[in-house]
Amino acid sequence: MRLLVLGGTQFLSRAVAADAVLRGHDVVCANRGRSGATPPGVTTLRWDRAEPAPEELTAGGSYDAVVDVSRMPSHVRRALVALDGHSPDAHWVFVSTISVYADDADPAGPGEGRLKEAIAEDLDPMASVENYGGMKVACERLVLDAVPGAAIVRPGLIVGPGDPSGRFAYWARRSASTGEVLAPGDPDDPVQVIDVRDLAAWIVALAEQQTGGTYDAVGPALPIGDLLAACLPDAELVWAGHAFLESEGVEPWSGPDSIPLWLPRPAYDGMLAHDAAPALAAGLEPRPLDVTTRDTRAWLEADPAARITGITTEREADLLARRRAD
Structure with a gap:
C-alpha cells in the first residue's frame, strides 16, 4: 500500500507513519517540517x-490511502482538491x-x-473548544x-509514550508511589x-482494509477507581469529592493547577463514557492499562523534556491535609 500521511x-x-512502515508499506509524509522528525523509513x-x-x-x-489529522478546514479542502485527479x-x-x-x-x-455547529473558516483551535x-x-x-x-475516527483521550499533553503522564509519574495519592472525584466516575x-x-488497518464509517475511537469506559488502581497498584488512593476540589480551586482536566482526568459532574458525564463497541468490532485492540502506564513512565524517565501537567507534589500534599481535616 502506498500511504500518504x-x-x-x-x-x-507519527505513530501512524511508524506503524505503516513496520508493516512494509510505502509511506509518504507531507508536512511543514517544523514540529519534529518523521519516523525512519x-x-x-x-x-x-x-x-x-x-x-x-x-x-x-497514486496513493492507495490517505490519513489526515488536520484541524483546519482550508487544509483539508486543499488536500482533497490536490489529490482529486491524482488518486x-x-x-x-x-x-x-x-x-x-x-x-x-x-x-x-x-x-x-448532537454535533457542534460546523465552522468552515480557519480559526485558532486553541482559543476555545468550540x-x-x-x-x-x-x-x-x-x-x-x-x-x-471514508473512515472518520473520533478519538477521546489519547495517551502513551510521547504524549505532548502531559495528562496521563501525571499518573504515570506517580505509578510507583506507595504512599497516599490524591484521587479526584468519585471512584465510580467513568x-x-x-x-x-x-x-x-x-x-x-482501516486504510489497508478500506474500511469506512464513523467511530468513537476510544477504549472501553471504566470507573476511574479501576483505572487508577491499574496505574498505581501500590498507592493508597485518598478520594476527594467534586465539591471539595471545586472549593479548593482545583482545575479540571489539564493545566498547572489541575488534577488530570478529573471532570466536574454531571456536566461532563458523557465525555469519557462513549461506546467503544463499534470501534472494537472494527478491529481496535486496546492494550492493558498497566502496560501503557509502564511504557509511559519509561518514556518519562528517558526524556527529561517530556511534559507533565497537573498540580505539584507540594500542592497535592496540602490538599491531602485539607481533605483529612474536611
Missing part, C-alpha cells in the same frame, strides 16, 4: 498547507475528535450525538462529501483512554 511528525500521525515532502500543494505530492504513483480511488481516514459533540453530558455517539470542535465538524463533512466511503500505538495500528 498528512503530518507524520507529532504524536498520533518514510519519504518526507515539505508542504505548508496554507500554500498550494507542491508538485512532488503528485509526482509519483481518485484513495481511501481516506480522517482523524477527528469527540470534541465534535455538542453535549459533554451525553455519551451518545455517531448518528445519535473553535476546535466546530472546525473538526467542518473537516469531517468536507472529507465525506468528497470521499463518501473514564476512558486509548494508547496512541493501538489507535495508530487501527488507523493503518
